Structure formats: C-alpha cells, structure tokens
Amino acid sequence: MENPFTSDAGAQPGMLVGREGYRTAFTTLLDGLERGHPRQSQWVTGLRGMGKTVLLREFAQIARRRRWTVVDTGVVRRDDLGFRRQFTFEFRSALFSLAPRSRWSGETEAAARALGSFASPLGENSPLTAHWDLTAPGSADTGDLAADVTAVLLALGEAAHEHRTGVVFVVDEMHHLTVRQLGALVDGLHRTYLRELPITLVGAGIPRSDALMPETQVRAKRLFDFVELEALSSAETADLLRTHQEWDDDAIAWAVERTGGVPAFVQALGYVLWQRAGGSAVVGAAAETAYVEHVDRHYFGAMLARATELELAYLRAVVDAAEEAETARLLERTAHRCHSTRSDLVDKGMIYLRDDGTAAFTAPAFADYLTRAMPTLVVPAQKTRRRRYDP
Structure with a gap:
C-alpha cells in the first residue's frame, strides 16, 4: 500500500x-x-x-x-x-x-x-x-x-x-x-x-x-x-496519525511531544514510521533518529540551501541573541553592517520581525536544528573594502 x-x-x-x-x-x-x-x-x-x-x-x-x-x-x-x-x-x-x-x-x-x-x-x-x-x-x-x-x-x-x-x-x-x-x-x-x-x-x-x-x-x-494557524491539539494529532496507522496512547504522547502538533512534522513522522513499519507505528530510539534525519534533510535543509555564509552565521547568532544589536555583536559587526543581511533573511522568509523588533524564525523548531547543524557560532571573516584612492 x-x-x-x-x-x-x-x-x-x-x-x-x-x-x-x-x-x-x-x-x-x-x-x-x-x-x-x-x-x-x-x-x-x-x-x-x-x-x-x-x-x-x-x-x-x-x-x-x-x-x-x-x-x-x-x-x-x-x-x-x-x-x-x-x-x-x-x-x-x-x-x-x-x-x-x-x-x-x-x-x-x-x-x-x-x-x-x-x-x-x-x-x-x-x-x-x-x-x-x-x-x-x-x-x-x-x-x-x-x-x-x-x-x-x-x-x-x-x-x-x-x-x-x-x-x-x-x-x-x-x-x-x-x-x-x-x-x-x-x-x-x-x-x-x-x-x-x-x-x-x-x-x-x-x-x-x-x-x-x-x-x-x-x-x-x-x-x-x-x-x-496554530499547532494541532493532542486529540487532533492523534486523529491524524490514527487515520492510517495503529498508535497506542504512549506512542501518541511521544508523537505530540516530538512534533509539537505542527502539521508538517506530524505528517513527516507518520511518513517515516510508515516507511519503517507500515500500518503499525513502532516508536523508539531508531524511529526518533529516522524522524530527525528526515525533517533535517527535507524541511530545514531545504531552507538553508538558499542562505549565504554570512546569513547562516546570522541565523545561528539569532539562536543566542534575537535583538538586532546583540546579534551584530556576536558577529563582531555593527548593527548597521548587519542590516542588509537581516533584511535579506526576511525577504527569503527565514526570519520575521516581532512587534518589538526582535528577530524570530519562521519555522518551528528551527533553533533546535541550527544548534544541531552548527553547535557553535563560526563568525565569517570581514571583507575589507578598498578605498577609492588605494593603489
């Protein structure tokens, strides 16, 4: 099937x-x-x-x-x-x-x-x-x-x-x-x-x-x-998963905690477990690993494919400091120099700005992914600009 x-x-x-x-x-x-x-x-x-x-x-x-x-x-x-x-x-x-x-x-x-x-x-x-x-x-x-x-x-x-x-x-x-x-x-x-x-x-x-x-x-x-649009409730998550597979209550509780009720993640989890076991969901460490690898590759990885080196670093810095000046400080730059990078990330749909001006990720659990993919922030070297009168 x-x-x-x-x-x-x-x-x-x-x-x-x-x-x-x-x-x-x-x-x-x-x-x-x-x-x-x-x-x-x-x-x-x-x-x-x-x-x-x-x-x-x-x-x-x-x-x-x-x-x-x-x-x-x-x-x-x-x-x-x-x-x-x-x-x-x-x-x-x-x-x-x-x-x-x-x-x-x-x-x-x-x-x-x-x-x-x-x-x-x-x-x-x-x-x-x-x-x-x-x-x-x-x-x-x-x-x-x-x-x-x-x-x-x-x-x-x-x-x-x-x-x-x-x-x-x-x-x-x-x-x-x-x-x-x-x-x-x-x-x-x-x-x-x-x-x-x-x-x-x-x-x-x-x-x-x-x-x-x-x-x-x-x-x-x-x-x-x-x-x-908000996340699905625990009951709605259970309804979605149980429409196609057999899930016991403990497995449902694990699925709700793991996906946060995000519809795309619930679908991804169901997809991975179906590929592994068909109509009866089997959860555990192996299932957890397979799910995380799938989401990282098909969901988060696709988003990062469009980011430049500095944009990747900016995203990682936002994990630790969402306020514009603090993000720039972590990148060893001024807020003015980082402004265009921030704007480009907004245009690319990777971050949005809250009412207070701080940056937030447009994808749930994106901070967790960035921490997995980049455990520490690597600050790109600043490119020196030649002055017009330099030989």
Whole structure:
C-alpha cells in the first residue's frame, strides 16, 4: 500500500484535520457573495509547516466546485512595476476565465478596457500588452497604484456579476508584498465590498508587524478576519496519525511531544514510521533518529540551501541573541553592517520581525536544528573594502 502521509511541507495531504472551521467560514463567504451580501474573508498567518498553503488549496478547490473563477497565485517580492506586471497577468486570467474574448461585451469589455489601461505602464513590448488594443483612458492608468488597482477590481467585479459568478483571488506568501502594494489591494477590495460585488481575496503569509499603514487597517479589518494557524491539539494529532496507522496512547504522547502538533512534522513522522513499519507505528530510539534525519534533510535543509555564509552565521547568532544589536555583536559587526543581511533573511522568509523588533524564525523548531547543524557560532571573516584612492 502506498504511504498515506506526505513527506514534504506544502504537499497536499490526504485529509485536513483541525481546520474545519476555516473551511466553513470560506463557504459562508461564498454563500454571502452569491446573494449579494459580502462577508469577511480570511487573512491567514502562521509559521511555516502550519498548513497555510494546504488550506489555501482547499479554498481554491471549494470555489472551483462552485464554478467560481479562481486565480491561484503566490507572491514574490517586486517593485511596484513588477507588482503591476504580476497582477496584470492575474487579472487577465480572471477575465479569460469569465468569458472567452469572442464573448466580451458590456461589463466584460469594460473590464478588458480597464485592464488594458492598467497594463499600459508595462510598455508596448510587454507580452502582456501585445495585441491588446482595448483601453479606457483615464481609468486604471493614473499612476497611483491604489486607484488603478481599485478601478480594475471594480470592473472585474461588475463583469463577474454580469456572468452570474464570482472571482476569488487565492494569494499565498502575502508577506512579500510591500506596505504600499498591500494597501492598494485593500483599498480596491474595500470598494468592491461596499458595492456588494462578487469578488474577494483570501490570503496567507508569515506574520509581519508592518503589514498595513494605520489608515488602511480599519478597512482591512472590515474585509478580513485575521486568523493565525496554530499547532494541532493532542486529540487532533492523534486523529491524524490514527487515520492510517495503529498508535497506542504512549506512542501518541511521544508523537505530540516530538512534533509539537505542527502539521508538517506530524505528517513527516507518520511518513517515516510508515516507511519503517507500515500500518503499525513502532516508536523508539531508531524511529526518533529516522524522524530527525528526515525533517533535517527535507524541511530545514531545504531552507538553508538558499542562505549565504554570512546569513547562516546570522541565523545561528539569532539562536543566542534575537535583538538586532546583540546579534551584530556576536558577529563582531555593527548593527548597521548587519542590516542588509537581516533584511535579506526576511525577504527569503527565514526570519520575521516581532512587534518589538526582535528577530524570530519562521519555522518551528528551527533553533533546535541550527544548534544541531552548527553547535557553535563560526563568525565569517570581514571583507575589507578598498578605498577609492588605494593603489
């Protein structure tokens, strides 16, 4: 029999446990929008391995089964022009899903014109604007990102209403959006909310303390229920493991303690023990070693593969001192010299900044892994910079 557990974080499991309330809330959101009664959507935050991406995929499947237009995307950090380029592509996808070009008329054609104007800053040589001769001068081409995004979202919402369907943007890695870009999306969605149009966004990402400007937060709280995915309870962990294997109570207690209820770790533990013993879980020192080696290789090791030598040292220093000045002191550098390294690690999704400014790891148990992989901090030598007038 094929192993029923998933070995990698982000892979879609055979079943979701402990997330039923989120699915119910999403279904309620679609119910309301279909009746012209907007409801709060969900903005899901949480550490890596908690199942954010898995939950978004579940939302996308629910919407597709109801014949909604689904735009399923992930964000990477871009400047405002790059943001406009990505969302031109996403808006185009939504428009073509609503109706083929041969059937554009009325509100759908108006949406196509708004999209053409929105894409105009990309230039005539962009593949996204080639052969797109529909524009609406003065709409979505002001250069103000929030105003332009709002114009396109309103037009798409009207087109969806015309076709008696809805559009849902399922957006992962939202922490990569800048404050300005997030604000533009919130402003646009707030207008569609007030107009009771069948268009919404459900998103997920790592926690961040600077996600929204104060003036945007009021609108965002009207639009979204900000929820944090937490670890599974002991009972939920037991339900997940016992769905496919026989586990006695002592083994379950060990599994809960070892995984912390992190869904990705529970899946990894089930996967490893299934590979070793099939349908009856056998725990012990050998199982512990196999589990740790699997998680280190497939989960933590994959994260570190993208880190430079100085970034690795910075991560190890954070284990001992999360405050910026203290981290820099351990690295024998000034906080100013370490600032770009810290920012790069935030951009790569390895750390995030708490409200008090201290660094925290985006993956549970990452500090334990770093201590195993690097028992002591090795400080890289500082590169000397040649002065301009040096011979």
